[in-house]
Amino acid sequence: MASQQFEPPSGTRDFLADALRRRERVFTQIREVFARYGFEPLQTPAFERLETLTGKYGDEGDKLIFKILRRGEHEATGEADLALRYDMTVPLARVVATYGSKLPTPYKRYAMGPVWRADRPGKGRFREFAQCDVDVVGSSSPLADAETVCALSDALDAVGVRDFTVLVNSRQALAGLLEVYGVPSDLGGGVLITLDKLDKLPPDKVAAELVDARSLSPGTAEKLVADLTAFDAVERMRGALAGSEAGRAGLDEIDRLLELAAPKVGKDRMAFTPRLVRGLDYYTGVIFEITAEGMPGSIASGGRYDHLIEALGGPDVPACGGSLGVERIIGLLDQTAEDGDRTDVAVTLIAPDTAAEIMGFAARLRDAGLRTEIYLASSRKLAKQLKWAADRRARFALIYGAADREAGVVTVRDMDTGDQSQVPPEELVAHLAGRCAPSS
Amino acid sequence: MASQQFEPPSGTRDFLADALRRRERVFTQIREVFARYGFEPLQTPAFERLETLTGKYGDEGDKLIFKILRRGEHEATGEADLALRYDMTVPLARVVATYGSKLPTPYKRYAMGPVWRADRPGKGRFREFAQCDVDVVGSSSPLADAETVCALSDALDAVGVRDFTVLVNSRQALAGLLEVYGVPSDLGGGVLITLDKLDKLPPDKVAAELVDARSLSPGTAEKLVADLTAFDAVERMRGALAGSEAGRAGLDEIDRLLELAAPKVGKDRMAFTPRLVRGLDYYTGVIFEITAEGMPGSIASGGRYDHLIEALGGPDVPACGGSLGVERIIGLLDQTAEDGDRTDVAVTLIAPDTAAEIMGFAARLRDAGLRTEIYLASSRKLAKQLKWAADRRARFALIYGAADREAGVVTVRDMDTGDQSQVPPEELVAHLAGRCAPSS
Numbered sequence: 024m025a026s027q028q029f030e031p032p033s034g035t036r037d038f039l040a041d042a043l044r045r046r047e048r049v050f051t052q053i054r055e056v057f058a059r060y061g062f063e064p065l066q067t068p069a070f071e072r073l074e075t076l077t078g079k080y081g082d083e084g085d086k087l088i089f090k091i092l093r094r095g096e097h098e099a100t101g102e103a104d105l106a107l108r109y110d111m112t113v114p115l116a117r118v119v120a121t122y123g124s125k126l127p128t129p130y131k132r133y134a135m136g137p138v139w140r141a142d143r144p145g146k147g148r149f150r151e152f153a154q155c156d157v158d159v160v161g162s163s164s165p166l167a168d169a170e171t172v173c174a175l176s177d178a179l180d181a182v183g184v185r186d187f188t189v190l191v192n193s194r195q196a197l198a199g200l201l202e203v204y205g206v207p208s209d210l211g212g213g214v215l216i217t218l219d220k221l222d223k224l225p226p227d228k229v230a231a232e233l234v235d236a237r238s239l240s241p242g243t244a245e246k247l248v249a250d251l252t253a254f255d256a257v258e259r260m261r262g263a264l265a266g267s268e269a270g271r272a273g274l275d276e277i278d279r280l281l282e283l284a285a286p287k288v289g290k291d292r293m294a295f296t297p298r299l300v301r302g303l304d305y306y307t308g309v310i311f312e313i314t315a316e317g318m319p320g321s322i323a324s325g326g327r328y329d330h331l332i333e334a335l336g337g338p339d340v341p342a343c344g345g346s347l348g349v350e351r352i353i354g355l356l357d358q359t360a361e362d363g364d365r366t367d368v369a370v371t372l373i374a375p376d377t378a379a380e381i382m383g384f385a386a387r388l389r390d391a392g393l394r395t396e397i398y399l400a401s402s403r404k405l406a407k408q409l410k411w412a413a414d415r416r417a418r419f420a421l422i423y424g425a426a427d428r429e430a431g432v433v434t435v436r437d438m439d440t441g442d443q444s445q446v447p448p449e450e451l452v453a454h455l456a457g458r459c460a461p462s463s
Numbered sequence: 464m465a466s467q468q469f470e471p472p473s474g475t476r477d478f479l480a481d482a483l484r485r486r487e488r489v490f491t492q493i494r495e496v497f498a499r500y501g502f503e504p505l506q507t508p509a510f511e512r513l514e515t516l517t518g519k520y521g522d523e524g525d526k527l528i529f530k531i532l533r534r535g536e537h538e539a540t541g542e543a544d545l546a547l548r549y550d551m552t553v554p555l556a557r558v559v560a561t562y563g564s565k566l567p568t569p570y571k572r573y574a575m576g577p578v579w580r581a582d583r584p585g586k587g588r589f590r591e592f593a594q595c596d597v598d599v600v601g602s603s604s605p606l607a608d609a610e611t612v613c614a615l616s617d618a619l620d621a622v623g624v625r626d627f628t629v630l631v632n633s634r635q636a637l638a639g640l641l642e643v644y645g646v647p648s649d650l651g652g653g654v655l656i657t658l659d660k661l662d663k664l665p666p667d668k669v670a671a672e673l674v675d676a677r678s679l680s681p682g683t684a685e686k687l688v689a690d691l692t693a694f695d696a697v698e699r700m701r702g703a704l705a706g707s708e709a710g711r712a713g714l715d716e717i718d719r720l721l722e723l724a725a726p727k728v729g730k731d732r733m734a735f736t737p738r739l740v741r742g743l744d745y746y747t748g749v750i751f752e753i754t755a756e757g758m759p760g761s762i763a764s765g766g767r768y769d770h771l772i773e774a775l776g777g778p779d780v781p782a783c784g785g786s787l788g789v790e791r792i793i794g795l796l797d798q799t800a801e802d803g804d805r806t807d808v809a810v811t812l813i814a815p816d817t818a819a820e821i822m823g824f825a826a827r828l829r830d831a832g833l834r835t836e837i838y839l840a841s842s843r844k845l846a847k848q849l850k851w852a853a854d855r856r857a858r859f860a861l862i863y864g865a866a867d868r869e870a871g872v873v874t875v876r877d878m879d880t881g882d883q884s885q886v887p888p889e890e891l892v893a894h895l896a897g898r899c900a901p902s903s
């Protein structure tokens with residue numbers, strides 16, 4: 024076989040120990056935060072019925088769904104009946120539809136796990152990647168929006184993301200904006216899509232696109248872009264939005280969210296951001312994105328989407344939620360291995376007839392919670408086995424040769440300093456437990 | 464849509480909070496044990512290239528593989544190019560082939576996660592289910608076999624399985640058995656498959672099958688079955704096996720494993736079991752099964768399989784390993800919700816203008832690690848909100864009405880006793896932290 028055939032399939036990854044432990048650590052930290060907020064975990068199957076997924080992600084999305092061939096006699100038809108999970112929201116809608124009254128009201132759930140998309144793989148873009156969502160289904164309270172923002176922000180703090188900012192806007196404020204600037208209502212959607220590019224393109228390009236691609240009058244386009252990108256954009260917008268009912272309602276929503284999330288997030292880490300659009304058109308209320316110093320793009324986002332659950336096949340219930348860009352966050356966090364990954368004790372075996380005694384030492388150390396490994400290769404040379412202990416990043420090595428046995432002691436070698444001490448077997452645990460961190 | 468369409472696909476399950484937390488708790492306990500033994504986690508993708516999996520599980524197995532349709536322009540061909548993971552061993556062989564020298568030697572890894580098989584769903588039989596494997600690749604040391612048995616046994620202790628026994632045998636001992644009883648070598652494989660049924664069928668049925676289906680002479684069949692099922696079967700077998708070279712080598716292997724695993728497992732929880740066969744013919748050395756009081760069948764099994772990694776496409780390296788029947792174990796463990804799942808503090812909201820203050824209380828409680836929930840539905844009636852707090856199994860409810868606010872206190876209600884006390888907001892954390900268990 025060509026060696027390429029041993030690589031994982033295109034766009035997927037094997038996670039060996041260090042990378043996996045780093046991922047799991049981040050997932051655990053996030054889970055702990057969500058649990059403190061009373062979000063409940065939900066895990067749905069890796070695949071859904073094909074018809075549950077098709078038509079939910081647009082034409083482009085549909086093409087990226089991994090479909091599973093029917094089985095047995097139906098395999099030859101070449102038809103699919105199942106498909107791999109594409110996101111966490113459609114399964115949520117299905118669960119709300121299935122379990123309705125058995126779920127708490129509101130249903131606050133988090134979901135964290137892989138999703139699969141047949142995208143062209145690229146730098147930082149995978150076909151199997153983790154998503155991490157929190158949602159509150161069945162509450163229209165502004166507190167639900169605030170709880171979502173607080174939980175995500177708290178999770179970012181927990182995993183060690185520094186200097187992030189929560190950008191806040193509202194779909195109602197955007198509707199008011201279009202109204203106040205006299206954008207014809209049939210052009211509104213396209214105008215917003217173009218305005219969404221203000222953080223990537225220079226203002227004049229955006230203004231040009233508003234005219235060329237969105238048929239907006241040059242005067243309106245220029246004024247809109249100038250006001251949104253001015254140093255005092257927030258004040259200009261607050262002034263402008265006050266002149267529209269939708270605008271005022273939007274500002275109220277925004278201010279309410281800023282007020283309610285402030286005790287946790289802090290006022291200085293949140294900002295009303297009038298040009299924040301969020302591409303997806305299912306949002307109905309407040310929207311937000313979280314950006315961090317040194318990380319291009321956003322690391323979390325979300326908002327209120329009061330009719331999405333129904334559109335996805337569930338009941339018509341108000342809902343809000345957000346996503347952590349957990350793959351990006353893991354990719355950007357410090358990659359250094361941590362002390363917790365070290366082996367506490369590496370047990371050498373130089374005299375084969377001591378194997379059973381050695382297993383006994385290991386059993387006692389492990390019972391005391393120490394991460395203990397036994398030499399399993401075939402060399403009987405101490406130097407080679409100490410090299411192995413060093414490779415395993417062991418704190419201590421145990422040596423139990425004929426002389427040790429005769430003297431009734433075990434030699435404990437500090438692998439960092441090279442110091443050795445003779446310890447009676449019955450004192451091994453007491454001797455080592457205090458000197459090793461608890462294993463995880 | 465018919466409501467059945469909201470069910471998860473046939474053979475799969477949605478895990479809601481309680482069930483998922485129970486599963487995760489078991490997984491975490493097992494992971495901690497494996498880590499203490501120096502087994503490293505490995506996570507491979509949910510799918511592999513189709514050709515990596517086909518031909519590895521026999522004809523029956525091949526039919527149960529979930530195949531993924533090619534995408535884009537190739538979708539219409541009805542061909543598959545990927546397939547869902549069917550077990551943890553083939554991906555291990557692929558990883559050993561890919562990362563060879565980058566892996567520690569020996570490579571001790573555990574893998575825990577879902578696999579998918581298109582089996583007919585039934586009671587306790589799923590199409591998506593978790594597997595949990597430990598393996599040592601690259602060591603032929605008897606210590607590696609013992610470490611595997613100890614790690615699995617330790618994991619069973621950790622998750623709370625009581626009264627289990629490790630049944631031990633050896634492929635070499637079985638070869639010796641066939642030799643000593645004069646079974647023609649071409650009949651050996653079939654004879655072992657039939658003998659494997661001794662724990663399900665009465666001895667005379669097994670003897671009859673040996674004659675009818677396996678062409679064994681009636682005298683040999685009867686003697687074999689009688690000796691294997693005698694009350695002193697172990698002594699008879701020890702005597703018989705001493706007369707064959709393979710038999711003696713097998714007994715040595717078995718005794719070595721019993722000796723080396725004894726410090727951890729305990730002599731009284733292990734037993735040489737001459738009639739233990741283990742169906743899979745890739746085992747080459749010691750084999751074992753773990754059975755538990757009150758659980759039919761085995762809850763863990765494994766052995767040495769020195770050429771399997773090569774047969775699966777990897778290099779030719781000695782290896783041994785075992786599997787925990789983690790779905791069965793979870794299914795049989797105590798199903799009661801545990802205290803750790805309780806909400807610590809349920810925060811009511813009866814005066815809407817106190818929302819921001821309430822968010823502040825919640826933020827401080829969560830920062831102190833307390834699992835805290837805020838009332839997000841629309842009622843402003845205290846009775847209804849206390850009902851919600853009870854439904855959430857909260858230990859305490861916070862009440863902050865106009866009178867409380869005026870008095871500068873928060874009312875803390877003990878939900879178990881109904882006792883209420885007035886606490887100044889700045890003392891809330893101190894008041895509650897000691898009375899709630901740390902949230903997990």
